[in-house]
């Protein structure tokens with residue numbers, strides 16, 4: 001039977017690669033206020049602070065020590081095996097703005113919260129690869145506007161990307177895996193209910209039970225680098 005698989009990942013899958021999560025005790029939201037660095041209002045109020053927040057995370061992501069971990073590699077292998085078996089549709093939806101899934105070889109990826117290695121021009125809407133620090137002085141290579149570039153990420157109150165494609169995939173899912181996410185942020189936190197409504201088997205692979213744990217038919221708890229390869233093989 002064709003088996004359409006949708007996978008959702010969150011910060012927990014990148015934690016063992018050395019990237020901070022958000023809501024763990026030592027997480028990002030313990031150090032900076034969401035309102036100041038992850039909202040359009042915060043950016044309008046203090047763009048230098050917000051650029052600094054993302055520049056620091058971008059530099060960390062591009063450092064030599066941050067590489068995909070066995071969980072990222074297991075999902076890339078699973079995608080290839082899925083295609084080779086002609087098993088059905090495969091979609092990897094990530095809330096993460098890092099590029100570790102790409103570096104591990106995953107291809108069918110949706111970055112619903114954007115990507116920190118891209119900038120967007122607020123004047124011409126161009127989306128540009130961006131591996132340097134972003135500043136309020138930066139000039140858009142596409143239109144020449146100075147000071148109009150922002151991180152190409154989705155802040156609270158903004159519309160996540162490719163929601164139609166995600167909802168369509170969830171509507172025909174047979175299997176839904178949720179990996180490394182606390183289930184705190186909507187609309188990602190509602191995906192398990194959409195998958196269940198479509199008749200999918202739902203599995204949570206997480207260090208500990210998430211906020212939405214009771215909604216899943218199955219759960220495996222432990223570090224992603226152990227639990228995901230074991231489940232995916």
Ligand code: BV8
Pocket residue numbers: 009010011012013015016021022023024027038095096097113153154155156157158159160163179180181182183184185186187205206207208209210222223224225
């Ligand atoms: C929207 C920016 C409309 C990029 C982020 C009141 C009630 C309910 C909802 C709302 C409300 N008021 C407003 C809302 C909506 C709001 C929302 O959900 N607010 C919540 C917080 C109250 N959402 C929005 O505004 C979204 N937009 O709703 O638009 C709409 C809706 C539908 C369709 C169209 C339009 C926009 C949300 C995007 C916000 N941007 N970040 C960035 O800087 O990264 S959110 C931020 O949280 C990140 O993107 C992150 O990806 C995301 C989710 O966090 P997690 O990935 O889950 O990370 P977390 O630290 O929380 O959890 C990590 C988990 O991993 C833990 O469970 C931990 O145990 C586990 N773990 C740790 N280590 C490991 C591990 N697991 C395995 N192995 C390990 N080693």
